[in-house]
Amino acid sequence: MGYPQFLENLFEDGRVVVSEIRPISAEELREGDEILAGFDCRNRLELPAPVPQFQKAAGRWAAEKFFLACQFAVYRDEPAETVDEKLSGSLKGPIASEDHYSVDLVFRYLPDLMRFAASAAEEDPLVGHLRGWAQEWPLSSVGMPEVKDVAIEGFATHPSLLQLYADRIIATGDTSRLSDLRAREAVQASLGLYPDLAPTINAALKQSEEVEDTTS
Amino acid sequence: MNDSPYRETLELGCKLKDQVLEPMKRAFVGKDEIIDLLGVSLVARENLFILGPPGTAKSALVQDLARRIEGQVFDYLLTRFTEPNEIFGPFDIRKLREGDLVTNTEGMLPEATFVFLDELLNANSAILNSLLLVLNERVFRRGRETRSLPTLMVVGASNRLPEDDALEALFDRFLLRVRCDNVSPEELSNVLAASWQLDFGPEDDGATVSVEGVRRLHGLLRQVDVAAVRSDYVELIHRLRHAGISVSDRRAAKLQRLMGASALLCGRLAINRTDMWVLRYIWDTEEQQDVLATIVKDALEKADEEEKAESHPRARGTEAPDPEHLVRSGADCEPIRQRRTAQERTNVPSGSAQLAGVSMPMGRGSAAAGAPRIPSQFVARADGRFPVNEVWAVCLSRVDADTLARLRSRHGLEVCEQQDLVWLRGRGMDEDLDKRLRSLPGVRFEVLSDRQLVPNGCRVPRGYLPDGSWIALSEAVCIEIESPALGAENKGKVDVGLVRGGTSREANLLLTTVDAWSAYADTAPQVRLQHLAFAMNEARDILIRGRPLPPLPGTRLVEQNGVAVPCGWTWAPAVDAAVLRDLLRLEPDDLALLHADGTWDHLRADDFVLASRSAARLTLEGAGHE
Numbered sequence: 001m002g003y004p005q006f007l008e009n010l011f012e013d014g015r016v017v018v019s020e021i022r023p024i025s026a027e028e029l030r031e032g033d034e035i036l037a038g039f040d041c042r043n044r045l046e047l048p049a050p051v052p053q054f055q056k057a058a059g060r061w062a063a064e065k066f067f068l069a070c071q072f073a074v075y076r077d078e079p080a081e082t083v084d085e086k087l088s089g090s091l092k093g094p095i096a097s098e099d100h101y102s103v104d105l106v107f108r109y110l111p112d113l114m115r116f117a118a119s120a121a122e123e124d125p126l127v128g129h130l131r132g133w134a135q136e137w138p139l140s141s142v143g144m145p146e147v148k149d150v151a152i153e154g155f156a157t158h159p160s161l162l163q164l165y166a167d168r169i170i171a172t173g174d175t176s177r178l179s180d181l182r183a184r185e186a187v188q189a190s191l192g193l194y195p196d197l198a199p200t201i202n203a204a205l206k207q208s209e210e211v212e213d214t215t216s
Numbered sequence: 217m218n219d220s221p222y223r224e225t226l227e228l229g230c231k232l233k234d235q236v237l238e239p240m241k242r243a244f245v246g247k248d249e250i251i252d253l254l255g256v257s258l259v260a261r262e263n264l265f266i267l268g269p270p271g272t273a274k275s276a277l278v279q280d281l282a283r284r285i286e287g288q289v290f291d292y293l294l295t296r297f298t299e300p301n302e303i304f305g306p307f308d309i310r311k312l313r314e315g316d317l318v319t320n321t322e323g324m325l326p327e328a329t330f331v332f333l334d335e336l337l338n339a340n341s342a343i344l345n346s347l348l349l350v351l352n353e354r355v356f357r358r359g360r361e362t363r364s365l366p367t368l369m370v371v372g373a374s375n376r377l378p379e380d381d382a383l384e385a386l387f388d389r390f391l392l393r394v395r396c397d398n399v400s401p402e403e404l405s406n407v408l409a410a411s412w413q414l415d416f417g418p419e420d421d422g423a424t425v426s427v428e429g430v431r432r433l434h435g436l437l438r439q440v441d442v443a444a445v446r447s448d449y450v451e452l453i454h455r456l457r458h459a460g461i462s463v464s465d466r467r468a469a470k471l472q473r474l475m476g477a478s479a480l481l482c483g484r485l486a487i488n489r490t491d492m493w494v495l496r497y498i499w500d501t502e503e504q505q506d507v508l509a510t511i512v513k514d515a516l517e518k519a520d521e522e523e524k525a526e527s528h529p530r531a532r533g534t535e536a537p538d539p540e541h542l543v544r545s546g547a548d549c550e551p552i553r554q555r556r557t558a559q560e561r562t563n564v565p566s567g568s569a570q571l572a573g574v575s576m577p578m579g580r581g582s583a584a585a586g587a588p589r590i591p592s593q594f595v596a597r598a599d600g601r602f603p604v605n606e607v608w609a610v611c612l613s614r615v616d617a618d619t620l621a622r623l624r625s626r627h628g629l630e631v632c633e634q635q636d637l638v639w640l641r642g643r644g645m646d647e648d649l650d651k652r653l654r655s656l657p658g659v660r661f662e663v664l665s666d667r668q669l670v671p672n673g674c675r676v677p678r679g680y681l682p683d684g685s686w687i688a689l690s691e692a693v694c695i696e697i698e699s700p701a702l703g704a705e706n707k708g709k710v711d712v713g714l715v716r717g718g719t720s721r722e723a724n725l726l727l728t729t730v731d732a733w734s735a736y737a738d739t740a741p742q743v744r745l746q747h748l749a750f751a752m753n754e755a756r757d758i759l760i761r762g763r764p765l766p767p768l769p770g771t772r773l774v775e776q777n778g779v780a781v782p783c784g785w786t787w788a789p790a791v792d793a794a795v796l797r798d799l800l801r802l803e804p805d806d807l808a809l810l811h812a813d814g815t816w817d818h819l820r821a822d823d824f825v826l827a828s829r830s831a832a833r834l835t836l837e838g839a840g841h842e
Contacts, residue, residue: 015296015338045830049738112297119299159739167742190741194764197743 003067004031010109011039018071021078024064032063039105048163051101058102061091065133066106066113072126073117080125087129090136097158100139107133107140114144139165143172149179156182166190170197175204184208222485225436228429229259229480235424235648236284237481243280244273252530253394254281254371256494259433259477262470263351263370263389265336267377267502268396274373275332282330287368287427290328294338303343304356317359326356329368329427336372337383344382351389368430377501391470392497395505424647433480440476441486448489449475452515456495459507463498471495478528489519490527609641609669609681612658619656621693626652629689634682640689641681712796714812718786721774725809726760728770730839733758736766737832748827751819756839759809761824779808 003024009016024032033056040054065087072083091099114130121127134141138150139161155161166186169177178184178201187201195202237255241248250266254277257264266274275291282289292303301307305324307317321327331350333339339347349355354365373396378387442449453468463471475491496512499505516531524531612619617638623629626649629642640656641663642649653660661669661681668677730752737745748762760766761775773780777793779800787796787810800808805821825831 045833046828048740048829116297119297119301163739163741170741170743190743192744194744197747197764 003028003064004035006067006070007032007035007039007063007106010106011035014109014112016070018067018074021068021071021075024067029060029064033060036060036063036105040102043105048160048167051160052098052158053101054105055096055098055102058091058099059105062103062106066109069113069117069126069130073113073120076120076124083125083129087126095154097155097161100137100155101158101161103137104140107137110134110137110140111142111144138177139168142168142177143174145174145176148176150177152180152183156180162186163190170201173198173200175201178204178208222436222439225432226480226483226485228425228433229436230483232259232285232425232430232433233481236281240277240280240284244277247273247277247396249530250274250277250394250396251281252528253392253494253497254278254369255481256474256477256528257369257371257392258430259480260437260473261354261368261434262391262474262477263372265387265390265393266371266373266396267375267393268373269375269398272396272398274371274396275334278330278332278371285425285427285430287329288327289330289332290323290325291332291334292325293334294336294343296338296340298338298340298343300343300346300358304346304358318361319356319358321356325350325367326363326365329366331367331370333370333372335374336386337374337376337378339383339386341382344386348386348389351386368427387500388467391467391474392494393499394497395502433477436480436485437473437476439485440479442472442476445475445487445489445492448515448518449492452492452495452511455511455515456508459511461498461504461508462500467498471498478531482526482528484526488523488526490516490523490531492516493528493531606645607641607643607663608645608653609639609661609663610653610656610658611661612638612640612656614638616657620689622655623649623652624690624693626689630686631689631692632682632684632686634684639682641686712787712789712791712799712810713814714781714785714810715788716785718774718781718784721776721783722763723765723772723774723783724761724763725773725775725780726765726768726770727773727809728758728760728768730756730758730836732768732770733760733766734832734836736768737827737829740766740829745827745829749824750827750831750835751823751825752835752839753817758835759819760827761807762827773809775807778802778804778806779810781810782812785810785812 002019006016006018036059037054037056040059044051068086072078072087091103110130110133114127114134117124117127117130131146134144134147135150138147138152139155141147141150142165152165155165162182163186165177165183167190168174169183169187170190178187184205188205191197191202195205232255237251240251244251253264256262258281268274279289279291281287290303292298303325305319305321305326308320311318319326325331333347346357349357350365350367351370354367356363356365370390372386372390378384449472453463456463471494472487474494475487478491478494479485479487492512492515495515496505496508499508519527519531614633614636620631620638620640623640626642628644629640632639632641640658660672662672663669663681664677667681667683669679669681670677733750744764744766747764748760748766750758750760752758760768765772772783774783777797779787779793779796779802781787796808797806800816800818802808802818803820807819807821809817809819811817825835
């Protein structure tokens, strides 16, 4: 299964089969861009307004890296040097909110891939790279307990992405993300007068309030 | 055959059917087919695949069956990333330090007698081979470690059929396949009542068939004689193959075990032609189901009357319900409903169809007067706890005679009328009969050989059993469909209106505008949307249902049993909401909105969609807003 088919299956049913590792052709990249753009159109309907613009370069970077990471997760006889060489490097240029959104189109599946890779070998170099991405792209890594102290400056000023972040924190019960004041306020606003909708989160919010009262 | 050395084990088959599977059918409404297939799969030690959407009691059925025979269940939801540790257990760290690679299987699949794997077709390559071994050979193998499993049956469930080759191999290991859908709307209220009992009802007295008993049945399966039907079976397999249904030699051979299990459940040690009913459930695709049903039905029709008399309930056809079971379940749920009085009918709209009821014209029947007929065949408990030959009687007031309908399906019971009394008598006792007799509103007696009656708990006889005309209970109780026409003068309809008042309750419905709703949903947190559903009418009003409701302007309503009124209002006359539902002819999931101006809106369950940002946006688009 090639790169475009991989993306299509990932978005359609969340179940993928990967081909052997080979370079992605220009034609495949073009097809992949179209699939990403199509998924962006569908995904926008589900996001809180105002939805950021899709950035093709950021989306493609994330899709290529994720495809490779899935291949390395399956083809385990690839040497560690190759894994490092192919997965190293970050998205070039200044990172804007739109880039966080575009990368998240594919990286939202990062927690699943992390679980899969870590269950095979905890110390695999691949797992190290996935952990790095999780740290770098906090919007996508909500619900990964091993990721701590993330910086959300990249998207915290964007109301839609901050709401999406709060939605994910509530859905996964990831209380570690409440250490950031902006995230905490967004979660509190989401629950409003109905904290019982998320009892675990509510307990954590209360606890952090008590800590703040004590320190002040 | 019953005198054979296998008699005791053979009785276990009947017990499994009567005391485990039949009570399950009463607890799970509309699941008789699956329960019967669970039964044959259990006795044959085979695997069953259930195709159906979530929430249709697939897991609960397996859990309940296991509970009833005190088996241990391993119930797991497979995901694309499920790894072997999650199913078979992690490696034992202490032994690993000593250099041994041993799996700690405590509480995991290798120790379970019942295995339920939900979303079976999510199985990935990491667990596929190990699973295939479990399904095929009941063996667990990991590294050098190999052990036999105590697994009695594996039930796999999914809401789809396999599409790739690897999963085809997995699917192939499930000899029987059955659909499990939501029950029909007519049965939904029974499901709700039964599920209430299931969740909160009292525990049963204890297992009547144990895991050990099932293993004895497995042993007995080898003794079942298949010779009498072999030529018919071979012919059926050929017909299926010609019809394009793939039945490999391996599957054909294994299916004999399932036919043998059907025979054992009917108390037979020989397979007859009716046992070929199991072949209805070997489809690979949904399209094959009708083809199989037709071909298998032809084969079953060749069975003679003797074979049919001893057949499994599932062999009696898919279209026609089992008449014995119909009576039994009907009597259990609603013992003989009286016809409604004219007064009770006043609020029923003219011409509406009434439910079928059961009435009991006492004294009707063909039994000749004279010497009482005492039944000669009774079921006895193997442990002898209940007397096998003792004659007993129960005396009831005539007004309570309806309650006897619940015993109609028991063989060998007779009734006799005596002025304002009705007598029931029989010979022998078992646990089930004992329970049913205790629930009758009458006095129970032991009958001595000279027909003297000794009340239960007493030693001194008090009178004689009447010497009147005794007739079989099954003849005395008959089912009648009530006339759909009104049996009395129609007094006219009672107008229902809204008045101020009612109890204070939190609103769960909000009638608002499409613009307000879509503006809210556009930015609302997911957690506030996910508990809501909404519907839109032609006037572009939006009705939001659920709690907590969004803080939007509009009319808030409170719902009671599917009838909703604006907050601060209630209906008059103050009848039960169920009566209003009948009056408005609402289906079980329908919703009626009563307005203060005397009008009402009728919403069906499928008028509502789950609330989400996309649903709200697309609704707004559909409504022609920009």
